[in-house]
Amino acid sequence: MTTAAQVLGQFQAAGVETCFHDRHIAPQIYADLNGSNWGIKDYEARGGYQALRAILGKDGGEGLTQDQVIATVKESGLRGRGGAGFPTGLKWSFMPRQFPGQKYLVCNSDEGEPGTCKDRDILMYNPHIVIEGMIIAAYAMGISVGYNYIHGEIFQVYERFEAALEEARAAGYLGNGILGSGFSFQLHAHHGFGAYICGEETALLESLEGKKGQPRFKPPFPASFGLYGKPTTINNTETFAAVPWIIRNGGAAYLACGKPNNGGTKIFSVSGDVERPGNYEVPMGTPFAKLLELAGGVRTGRQLKAVIPGGSSSPVLPASIIMECTMDYDSIAKAGSMLGSGAVIVMDDSRCMVESLKRLSYFYMHESCGQCTPCREGTGWLWRLVDRIHRGEGRPADMEVLDSVASNIMGRTICALGDAAAMPVRAMIKHFRPEFEALIRNKTPQAAPSA
Numbered sequence: 001m002t003t004a005a006q007v008l009g010q011f012q013a014a015g016v017e018t019c020f021h022d023r024h025i026a027p028q029i030y031a032d033l034n035g036s037n038w039g040i041k042d043y044e045a046r047g048g049y050q051a052l053r054a055i056l057g058k059d060g061g062e063g064l065t066q067d068q069v070i071a072t073v074k075e076s077g078l079r080g081r082g083g084a085g086f087p088t089g090l091k092w093s094f095m096p097r098q099f100p101g102q103k104y105l106v107c108n109s110d111e112g113e114p115g116t117c118k119d120r121d122i123l124m125y126n127p128h129i130v131i132e133g134m135i136i137a138a139y140a141m142g143i144s145v146g147y148n149y150i151h152g153e154i155f156q157v158y159e160r161f162e163a164a165l166e167e168a169r170a171a172g173y174l175g176n177g178i179l180g181s182g183f184s185f186q187l188h189a190h191h192g193f194g195a196y197i198c199g200e201e202t203a204l205l206e207s208l209e210g211k212k213g214q215p216r217f218k219p220p221f222p223a224s225f226g227l228y229g230k231p232t233t234i235n236n237t238e239t240f241a242a243v244p245w246i247i248r249n250g251g252a253a254y255l256a257c258g259k260p261n262n263g264g265t266k267i268f269s270v271s272g273d274v275e276r277p278g279n280y281e282v283p284m285g286t287p288f289a290k291l292l293e294l295a296g297g298v299r300t301g302r303q304l305k306a307v308i309p310g311g312s313s314s315p316v317l318p319a320s321i322i323m324e325c326t327m328d329y330d331s332i333a334k335a336g337s338m339l340g341s342g343a344v345i346v347m348d349d350s351r352c353m354v355e356s357l358k359r360l361s362y363f364y365m366h367e368s369c370g371q372c373t374p375c376r377e378g379t380g381w382l383w384r385l386v387d388r389i390h391r392g393e394g395r396p397a398d399m400e401v402l403d404s405v406a407s408n409i410m411g412r413t414i415c416a417l418g419d420a421a422a423m424p425v426r427a428m429i430k431h432f433r434p435e436f437e438a439l440i441r442n443k444t445p446q447a448a449p450s451a
């Protein structure tokens, strides 16, 4: 049996830069990967494309109808891994299957949320699992054309996915009359340019159409007015990657891997002040303390101070709260934050929360697409206020102004980037207000107190 250290050694010897590690509990997406077995033969040897064959009745079975596939995904409790956690089977059932014109399937591999680095690893080390998941989704919704929109700054991942597409086409899994059936599906890769906002689904569609990547007003939603104005279903890379396992093992088995309403496993990108940062695939509902332990614990000699549990837009939680949480949508929401994309940013007691918020606020100011005034202007106000406090030039009223600006952005914008900029500010004020006030009072950065 290959040990984690050996797998890591193989990567390092090959000069591969990755945050992939062989440290998982009950892996479904990351099972048996070693860094070099991404190709179609290896994928088939791991049971790959069997779900597709079963659906099409290619191995002696009767096959599955579109309704049966959607019902299985609904039963699995799979929730979208792109951030909002919307139930995938339900989303698929919104697709108007009888629509007479073109319908589209889109995979969102834009992955720009700070802290998130799972989709690029899935595409690099297991690209066929995404391709198979997309083919199954296309079959279930009666879609004949799909795109995978891949983040602009990871060109080697794009090339890997293109290579996998070629293999799948040559093997008859993509194209006209898949495996001799009456079902056809054309799948293409599309290279984005690296803007965070293009991960928002309607901005992504605009960008895919060749326009400036700016979000659209909703409704209408993509299910009725999506790519080129046609019905479109968009899911995250990790969402599609879960589908082959669900079809092979059944919806109930997937649900049982996690906890009610939070089926299956989830990949968490653990970064920050831990000994072994990386991607970890664990069952939904795994205690945060267990995930932290997998990642080697907090840096030696330090105490846990706070955690951003779901990517930079999810509200920060102090150590005392996160240590009581399990890693699933419901537990993290109950604690006042969001599981989001599963990017777990760990901060130890050396971290200044004012500086942390300053960096987050700068990101959102920089990434605002500028369409709506509260976001365009408000993200700049937030950054300037936090920067002023951090420089020791804060004024007594600044905390109220910060809270007021954040409150006035929330719910008043076209897309959720405005909320994503405001929520971290409000959470920092809620949990770490004394740190900000001390800096305003004393004019110099303070030693960060433990939470």
Ligand SMILES: Cc1cc2nc3c(=O)[nH]c(=O)nc-3n(C[C@H](O)[C@H](O)[C@H](O)COP(=O)(O)O)c2cc1C
Pocket (backbone or CB within 6 Å): 079, 080, 081, 082, 083, 084, 085, 086, 091, 108, 109, 110, 111, 112, 113, 196, 197, 198, 199, 200, 201, 202, 234, 235, 236, 237, 239, 415, 416, 417, 420
């Ligand atoms: C500013 C912003 C950025 C987003 N970035 C991503 C992203 O990089 N990847 C992603 O899958 N979803 C992202 N989303 C969420 C998508 O809009 C969409 O909800 C998701 O792709 C749906 O897939 P799912 O149901 O499988 O989660 C983003 C949303 C917002 C508001």
Ligand code: SF4
Pocket (backbone or CB within 6 Å): 197, 214, 215, 367, 368, 369, 370, 371, 372, 373, 375, 376, 413, 414, 415, 416, 417, 418
């Ligand atoms: S909220 Fe911000 S990013 Fe979203 S559409 Fe408005 S200005 Fe653009």
